[in-house]
Amino acid sequence: MELGLKGKRVIIPASTKGILRRVVDQLIDEGCDVAICSRSEDTVARTLRELSGGKGSAIGRACDVNDKSDYEAWLEEMVEQLGGVDIFIPGVSAGGGADSERNWWKSFEVDVLSTVRGCEVVIPHMRESGGGAITFITTTASVETFGGPQAYNAMKGSLLVYAKQLSQEVGRDGIRVNCVSPGPIYFEGGVWQMLKDTMAKWFAKVEKDHPSGRLGTPEEVSNCVLFLSSPAASWVSGTNLIVDGGFTKRVQF
Template identity: 45%
Template sequence: MDLKLSGHNVIITGGTKGIGRAIAETLASEGCNVGICARSEDDVTSAVAALSEKGVKVTGKALDVADGDAFAAWIQEAGEALGGIDAFVSNVAGSNAPGDEGWISQFNYNILSAVHGVEACKPFFKESTNPSVVMISTTAALEHFMNAGPYNAMKAGLLNYSGALSQELGAKGIRVNAISPGPIFIEGGSWDKIKQGMAPFYESTLATIPLGRMGTAEEVAAQAALLISPLGGFTTGTNVVIDGGMTKRIQY
């Protein structure tokens, strides 16, 4: 299937590893030009080099998206380098530090960086024929999982912001959607570490997934690509749950 994405310009935060990297790889393979950022200079340099081999424009920068001014300035630079911005993918999370530090961190990364990213992209969206936003949340925002912590709470807040924003920007032709992945197994990622260090918890979580396995970053990326593509042109305000059936609520 041709997703009609060739030539689209997409900004992806946290685009050097895990789900963000998979989204960047998938979109570049579909002919999208991509701009990625992350905190590690080495990771950004390596990812830019690998993505550039796909024959598309790639720009990247090492920065902390919690620095709103620096983040907005980079989006402006990236948009100019790519020749515009058609889509923004918000894909970051804060630290799980104890106490107020963790709550503030998760707010700054999950919600405030998304707000700053959308605002910085808006001027470019005016020139796009298919502008859209994709927010990466989690099924832990939908049902209780592990604890009453800041990560789950702020990802839930991100879903609320995403849904409200879709109503606000729809009249301008800007689509806004969210994706809530369940357990996604990535080599070296959190579930890989849990499997190695907390095997009983890993197995008990796996047992709650009707499909009998954890998902892959590429499966999340495929959904992101469809939402961004013109083929998803009538989809906005939705939250796509990708969890193998782990969440038990009915998705009305």
């Protein structure tokens, strides 16, 4: 199948590691021009070096998406340098954690508000160029009880609602909005490696609860993000694609 991604201009904040880094790698392989960031200047510089010489190109600089003015400036800079934007993939997270008031604020600001701000910047540019695709990275922890009551699950859940409503609003401008909700994904240096090292019993239970007895990989999520973000998914909008190897047990109607 031809995804039709060659030459697409893609903005992916918070993308030097894990799932989104894999998305960046795959988009470059498809011949896209991709803008990346993370909070660390060194990591962004190293990532850009690693990405150079591929079929597509990569640009970027350090930016904390939680800093409203710098994040909005970064987005505008990236749009200008790319000459527009066709695809936006916001997937930053403050992560899970204790059910404290501080975590609720942090999750709201990082996970929700930065996504809303990002959409508000990129949508006018997409309208100008006749359309685009926006793919949020959400989580199965929003669609089934998981890990106890906490801001992460609820705030990511609010993005599912926002994405659906946004898809209705911008559909007539040729812009599709979808979510990809991964289950637990294992990679070196990721949260599940940390949980394996510090909460081995719980990690083993989560692993066993997967029908295939293992966690997913960044690549298995990235494959789905690329499809949903590509012109090949032209008739898919307002959906939430669960990518969890059957980990969640609900029936999806």
